[in-house]
Amino acid sequence: MSVGHVQRAVELAGIPTVGIFVKSFGHIPGLMGVARALITPHPMGRPLGAPGDGERQLSVVQAALALLSTEEPTITEYPQPYRPGAPTAFSG
Numbered sequence: 001m002s003v004g005h006v007q008r009a010v011e012l013a014g015i016p017t018v019g020i021f022v023k024s025f026g027h028i029p030g031l032m033g034v035a036r037a038l039i040t041p042h043p044m045g046r047p048l049g050a051p052g053d054g055e056r057q058l059s060v061v062q063a064a065l066a067l068l069s070t071e072e073p074t075i076t077e078y079p080q081p082y083r084p085g086a087p088t089a090f091s092g
Helices: 002-012 028-032 054-069
Strands: 019-022 036-040 074-077
Touching: 002 019, 002 028, 019 028, 036 054
Parallel strands: 019 036, 036 074
Antiparallel strands: none
């Protein structure tokens, strides 16, 4: 919930924000009244996706940044399901 408090304070200062929340906490943005939130289907602790899954993480961040163009409060869900078979180790 502290993310929501910080997000609201930053918005009050005139800086647009977007929060990324996992589905199990998907109800929090609405309760907190945050301006923009992206709800992902990922497990707790992995709001951007599996470790090492840079493609998915980039996709989630891009979806979140796209919400910054909205004026009205927006809570939306990331459309793709979690990929449990995603890479788990960094290569390179």
